[in-house]
């Protein structure tokens with residue numbers, strides 16, 4: 001049995017702003033772009049009371065809470081806090097897997113003699129984060145990643161939840177199925193039509209019947225999670241190998257649609273190189289450099305490693321949606337790029353997941369594109385969105 005911690009800073013950007021400006025403390029604070037066109041990048045707990053969430057349009061957030069205070073994103077400060085945060089985590093284990101600036105998995109298996117019980121480690125991490133960054137971390141501890149992530153979220157803010165191996169199933173079984181990794185609205189509705197609303201009900205349902213209703217991949221996947229089986233290990237990035245593509249624009253861009261089209265073509269190029277190297281990527285990172293040379297990156301780790309340009313593009317465009325971009329100085333984009341990280345060999349054994357059929361189709365299509373490109377040269381084949389007068393929405 002492993003001991004896995006998931007550590008997540010509470011309302012990260014907003015908390016940094018409240019820390020640095022006492023006038024913001026105790027108030028609904030929205031971090032993000034312009035009130036007219038921007039989205040909420042982060043919001044304080046005082047704002048969440050009004051139903052405001054990250055990625056909500058700023059205009060909608062202001063309708064819900066007109067007295068909210070809007071402050072711009074100050075990425076350098078968040079990066080600075082993040083570096084301290086990760087330095088603290090590194091003191092507890094070499095096995096740190098960063099998921100974003102303020103979120104990480106940590107594997108502490110076998111460190112009890114050195115560092116104490118998991119609860120002691122979790123409390124010490126919380127204390128050090130508060131002492132050294134004046135921010136608050138929520139921590140979940142569990143024998144599997146999937147449960148550790150839920151555990152850190154469930155008592156937020158300032159949460160601490162320990163799920164012991166003996167408590168794993170009772171903990172999971174009381175939760176709604178939407179807590180299962182990968183269950184979106186469609187699968188939730190399908191499960192509801194079978195009378196399954198909690199993870200426990202999924203665990204007790206005959207697996208073959210689940211497979212009959214949801215297909216082999218989803219059925220077996222959900223049954224395994226509901227039994228508390230998640231074999232993913234904490235993967236520290238020791239030798240971060242990446243394949244990426246970036247470009248600097250002649251003119252700064254402030255239109256997400258135009259950027260999305262660029263990402264689509266960059267994703268295709270990255271995918272070609274992945275397939276040529278017989279690799280798949282599990283993590284997609286979006287890089288943005290603003291016209292004032294401020295740089296940010298956003299990353300997502302996929303459920304399934306991929307070499308499909310369509311998946312890479314969709315993921316990058318989803319990340320782009322949460323990035324503030326506007327027509328004013330400091331918020332226009334000078335460079336954007338995408339990189340594929342967390343690479344694995346294409347024939348590496350993989351956990352089965354969702355979208356298997358679509359993934360295979362996307363990769364086969366990619367292989368076919370590569371062959372045609374090799375034969376006839378680049379520029380002949382482009383995704384439909386690159387053609388003039390296309391009705392396709394990038395990112396759909």
Ligand SMILES: [Mg+2]
Pocket residue numbers: 008009010011012102103
């Ligand atoms: Mg967080």
